[in-house]
Amino acid sequence: MKAILQWFKNRAGFFKTVFVISVLFIVISELLSIGKTISFEQLKMIFLDLPIWKIALMLLTGLVAVTPMFGYDIILNRTLEQKIKKSYLFETSWMINTINNIAGFGGLISIGLRSEFYGKETDGKKVVKALSKILIFLLSGLSIYSLLSFIMVLFGHDNGFLSQYSIWLIGGGLYFPIILLLTAIRKDEYIGDIPLNSRLQLMLTSFLEWTGVLATFLLIGKLMGIPFHTAQVIPLFIAASVIGIISMIPGALGSFDIMMILGLSSLGSIPRETVIAWLLLYRLFYYIIPFLIGVVFFLKNLSSNLNDRYSGIPRELSIELSHKLLVVLMYFSGIMIVLSTTIPEAFNQFHWLKQLNPWSFHLLTQFPAVLLGFSLLIMGRGIAARVARAYLPTIGLLLLTLAYTVFKDMSWSVVILLTLLLIFVIFSKKELYRKQLVYSWEMKTVDGIIFSVLMVLYVVIGVYNLPAFPHHQHHVISFFLFPSERVWLSGFLGILITAMFMFVFIRYLQGEKRTIGEALDRDRAMKLLKTYGGNTDSQLLFLDDKDMYVYTNSFEEETVLLQFKTFNNKCIVMGDPSGAKEDFTDAVEQFIHEADIWGYLPVFYEVSESLVLLLHEFGYDFIKMGEEAHVDLANFTLSGKKRRADRATMNRFDKEDYRFEVLSPPFLPETMAELKAVSDEWLGNRKEKGFSLGFFSEEYLQLSDIAVVKSKADDIIAFATIMPTYNKAEGTIDLMRYKQDAPSGVMDFLFISIFNVMKEDGISYFNMGMAPLSNVGTSRKSFIQERIAFLVYKFGTSFYSFQGLRAYKNKYASSWVPRYTLYSRDSSIIYVMIALLIIDNAPIDKTTKQLHGIKKILKNRYQR
CATH class of the missing domain: 3.40.630.30 (Gcn5-related N-acetyltransferase (GNAT))
Structure with a gap:
């Protein structure tokens, strides 16, 4: 027996990997299965019929219903005598419980995940004991509700449909007293030996968990305006849940839904289509959305582990990738919106273009569409330049666009795209560190080409659509024709307003227009050069056509001097640094960092090979300028x-x-x-x-x-x-x-x-x-x-x-x-x-x- 246990212990890492992969496979399979039962078109119709406050209340209820399950993990870590950060406990508990809701298997998945996340620093046997005590109480709340439901069926109004499930309610109701009796009688270390206080807390946690589940389902029905008798729906819901758990079908998918559709249809005059919509919203707000939040927490924890293991490189790469993707999406969205208002018929005639553009025909008028399109381009510039001032305006613009889309012309593709943009903006916040925008030639070239092409195209097409223009003499491409001059004019007015907005926003991003370095101080410069030495370029500083940057070491001594001239967004450094060679690396790094913070890009002109090797470490490219x-x-x-x-x-x-x-x-x-x-x-x-x-x-x-x-x-x-x-x-x-x-x-x-x-x-x-x-x-x-x-x-x-x-x-x-x-x-x-x-x-x-x-x-x- 010991040999078998040792064999499993030696391969613990392998079995953990298999377990995690299996869970992922199960979760993905169930999501695909749930996806097949969800009609996005139907959801769209439901949301269009519901006021926004009702949708928000459904979402809030579904999220709150998950929180009682935190009690399991609090009790588990207290049993294991572990003190972990509250934020980590919140994230992992949310993740474990929402995955378990999707994956199911009678709570076994949650036990495996808790072992993985909370049992790393503790003896394995102790973890198994603690988990076994948690496991047996997971369904105690459902058992209590089963007993209550049986009483409701027994003494309540029943048309004969609910009574056929009484046996399931009795069976589910017996689980709680049996477990309570076993834990009180048995003294073994796996089921017994549970303090009364812990037993009561576990029962309360499970009861609150199922109260949240039941409340979410009932409240969604009430908010949808469905007439039903609560005393009849509760036993049906509990019986369906018991059958689903006993079948160990992940998420009780199929058996639960079928029983609820048949039961609710037979209990009252609720149309089957309404029941399906009810179940659809229930799965969305209790299962899908909390699970997606759990996925975010999972990715965050996974990235933290990978980040710690690989010296922070994965996080830097992911943030950089997120920032680049955000910039691409911002520019793509802005261009597509303007094009869809400039040549709207093109998106009707070409199916591939319509598929490429999620924005087509989801914004009601020409004016806000053009304004939004160019605004996204302007915000994209601030994001691309990594300017911190662009963060809140971009968030505000995206939220405003999201609200406009939801209230005026609901489109899931636009909502998803805007949500992705919001996530990328939030995730890229650390990349937005620059204190001002220095509008470089490179930026002006890219933006100038995009804005000029879009504006010229819009104006030219507008002129082409004038009644006085002799269309009959030319071959007219149909998608260049506007429905009316008024539509075009509203869009053109949007362009003019956007141009003014662009000027104001660029000026806002530029901030106080601060430069780095300082004017020549002859005495300080001469003292540094005479103390630490210089080179063949040092004397050029005293021409006073350049600024100087002085590095102060840890002993508060000025040891290194750089001379440079700021031109556009480039700080052009003349020659090698002067001063103490041992401080060159720190001085150059500090200079590059400060320049970067204020939006400038250093260029090191006519420097030696030794500086090439140093700057290459900072990600600089080089070209040979000649020979000395x-x-x-x-x-x-x-x-x-x-x-x-x-x-x-x-x-x-x-x-x-x-x-x-x-x-x-x-x-x-x-x-x-x-x-x-x-x-x-x-x-x-x-x-x-x-x-x-x-x-x-x-x-x-x-x-x-x-x-x-x-x-x-x-x-x-x-x-x-x-x-x-x-x-x-x-x-x-x-x-x-x-x-x-x-x-x-x-x-x-x-x-x-x-x-x-x-x-x-x-x-x-x-x-x-x-x-x-x-x-x-x-x-x-x-x-x-x-x-x-x-x-x-x-x-x-x-x-x-x-x-x-x-x-x-x-x-x-x-x-x-x-x-x-x-x-x-x-x-x-x-x-x-x-x-x-x-x-x-x-x-x-x-x-x-x-x-x-x-x-x-x-x-x-x-x-x-």
Whole structure:
């Protein structure tokens, strides 16, 4: 015997799985069977005849009737000495009891489910003992009602039909006293040994359970206006229930219904069709709807278990999927409603189109239909953008639409769709976390296409239907014809009102239009760079054409600095972060999170490979933007055949008495004026550009050394600003300017002289800057994003010329280091590249240059 028990114990997991699958199979089978007995057309007719308050009362009664069964689970957990959360007890008890109502089998299903949900942390033998004590009292309430029903038949008015079921009532009535006697006499640990207090509570629970069942059935009949004698219906109902349970047919389906139809038809003048409708509503409100709620609880508990087992991934995936499905349904519904009002006859002529659209002809007039359709599209935008402000308006719109559908033109397909939308909205609430909507180009493109096509289609068809339009000269597609101009006009009025509503709602979603980061604070930025170091892009921050984002570590120290510019919904970060490398990960994560909360998408422009690996972990895609030329200063020399031309250039400039000098700030006004004259001559009619390049700004130039080439007359003919990198590893320059009459090779002379100076200062290598699109998108096997980027830049050459740049830098480069741009997967690569072109090639006017280095007091920073 022990061996057999051990064999079952070793395979407990397998048997549990078989049990759960069996229950699911039984439940699905019974739902299909019940579904066959339910006529949705008949339900529709019944609901149309009943006031909404009666339907609500039926629903409330059916839900309340389930609650007494919680007592079984409360007593069970108290017997097992378990303390579980009230919410878990409520959900699991509801689920177990409603499944048992559908599945039946004399309560055996509920015992198995209770063992699964409440017996995991307890000894198996103890669970079996507790469950056996619960099981025997499950039918005590029905037994009490059987005795009462027998008395009612015996002493009440009976036409002979009920008396034939007296034997079933007597048999059912004997169950309660027999169980009461057995539990009092026997002292074994399975049936006996039940405290009197627990026995009374179990009997009361069972009695209240069957009181709820009986009350639901009777109240539904009364609300339907059916005339019947309660004293006759109660015995019939109880006898039918006893027969159904003894047969162990799931849900007593079939035997219960047949007996009730025959019995109620013979007891009075109730038509059979009315009895069927009565039973239909009873099954709907006591069985189906509570069971569906139980399914929701089941899925919630199942998802929680799976979520705990797999580190939260299932919940994230389900919420993401629910959100995407919600967006699709919102847009689909909105488009279909507008189309059904624009070309209504198309939904009559094409059966597949009518099947696809649950909204057709269920909204009474053109005006509310158009208004509703476009409103759903607008709400869909807020949901798609994950804006928290869209949650309550979307719930309100769906409830309003649901109420309109129920009261005006009842349609089960629309009710089901709206209910699904409501569920998805509620389930997706955690996905609606953004504090504002930043209406991006991507959003405007999608919405613009949808709205424009629908509006233009509506207007064009309206014009086409004007009486003055010569239809006889054209082949007219019949479904383009409106029933009347008045119908079209009401819809057009709806479009105009919706357009105003769209503007107001988009503005509402935008909130306070807050940006992230802060304006340049020179002192804080300089302190951070000098303390923790920077890179070849750090100095660009002091152009003051960008904002800064400062990360503070756990010790309240500012350790990392990012410089970026906000354009549309994109925060374009220039280069790698500056500061303490050990905090880069936390700083970047915090920056991405804050940007996401406020509706922005960071784009990291011209960053190194190390940042690519970091950002890829945050779900960013990347494209190669080009390569950066590095000169190995330690090994740089002019000796050798390869450098013969460079030696000749240096010798020529020495013979002609050109001098190289490094000037240090502060610079005198005369020096600055001379540098500006060189810069203006070099620029000619061209405009200064900023962001990733320095421009001539006195405040900016006063922050760094400047390498100059002077003529014999001591005039500056060329200069380059030496950009501080705040580290000894690399050096670089920023502005490079020369006069038009400067001798050829002046920039070579300037570069080589800078190489020599930096080599003497112990700098490891010189960064000559980017060669954009160097080896990018040229192969047929390249990423499609890089191919697209290549095309965008190809057509953007009118803004900036890249030709010959790599060839020139290659003369000195010891190595080429790739640089990348990373962007969120929610961004369109085309719009990312356009944004980069605009922001990186935007001209700097004189007014802007005068403002750089000065606090922009008048700028609207109060929002931040």
